[in-house]
Amino acid sequence: MAQYGFGSGNLWGSPTTDAYGTALATSTPILFGVLQEASIEVSFDLKELYGQNQFPVAVGRGKGKISGKAKFAQMNGLLINSLFFGQTLTTGILSDVYDTTGAVIPSTPFTITPTIPGSGTFAVDLGVRDANGIPMRRVVSGPTTGQYSLAAGAYTFATADATKVVYISYQYTATSTVAQKSSVINLPMGYAPTFRCDFYSPFNGKSLTITLPACISSKMMFATKLDDFVVPEFDFSGFADAAGNIITYALSE
Numbered sequence: 001m002a003q004y005g006f007g008s009g010n011l012w013g014s015p016t017t018d019a020y021g022t023a024l025a026t027s028t029p030i031l032f033g034v035l036q037e038a039s040i041e042v043s044f045d046l047k048e049l050y051g052q053n054q055f056p057v058a059v060g061r062g063k064g065k066i067s068g069k070a071k072f073a074q075m076n077g078l079l080i081n082s083l084f085f086g087q088t089l090t091t092g093i094l095s096d097v098y099d100t101t102g103a104v105i106p107s108t109p110f111t112i113t114p115t116i117p118g119s120g121t122f123a124v125d126l127g128v129r130d131a132n133g134i135p136m137r138r139v140v141s142g143p144t145t146g147q148y149s150l151a152a153g154a155y156t157f158a159t160a161d162a163t164k165v166v167y168i169s170y171q172y173t174a175t176s177t178v179a180q181k182s183s184v185i186n187l188p189m190g191y192a193p194t195f196r197c198d199f200y201s202p203f204n205g206k207s208l209t210i211t212l213p214a215c216i217s218s219k220m221m222f223a224t225k226l227d228d229f230v231v232p233e234f235d236f237s238g239f240a241d242a243a244g245n246i247i248t249y250a251l252s253e
Contacts, residue, residue, distance in 0.1 A: 068215070
């Protein structure tokens with residue numbers, strides 16, 4: 001029975017060094033969850049030797065390249081940090097509130113203090129919109145109609161705007177043992193984490209297995225659509241490990 005392939009298969013990345021080139025004592029393999037598609041391409045430059053005739057008399061293989069691409073739907077902070085940035089990952093919530101409910105500006109003192117989710121801490125103002133969706137202007141103090149000021153997470157509005165509905169958006173932080181976040185710093189060129197890549201595609205009792213012992217990522221892309229899921233795209237390249245190994249592959253036939 002012939003061997004065929006079907007479906008997106010499975011893809012794992014196992015970090016081997018962080019962005020500073022420090023080898024990891026313990027590597028945590030990470031599955032690219034809800035994999036939509038994956039590709040691994042091996043290509044070479046070809047050098048042709050020509051004489052006086054139209055076609056080459058000899059062809060030699062030059063530089064080789066291994067490139068890969070994955071599109072996956074299940075996002076995870078450990079994957080993004082370990083395989084792409086390789087810097088410091090911490091637990092905690094960093095999130096935005098996009099207000100679609102609105103709040104009424106009260107009479108004296110004409111101030112609204114948003115209730116932060118999860119008993120969190122106000123971090124950054126993301127603006128205020130009026131009932132017509134028009135942005136209100138932020139001022140240092142003494143707001144007039146259509147303006148607001150901000151101090152310690154409290155929004156103050158003009159006396160004349162009392163009883164009007166406003167929509168307040170902001171960023172906040174909160175503690176969590178599940179959520180993850182990282183602040184990426186500007187490192188010198190050449191600094192990047194490395195990882196091992198394992199691809200497995202089973203079908204009808206047979207399988208294709210490909211291992212790249214040393215990889216580095218070149219692109220991470222997030223794109224949104226009006227009525228579709230976010231499917232990040234992850235590009236990477238393979239290279240020789242310390243032992244000179246490039247790729248290991250196995251098929252059932």
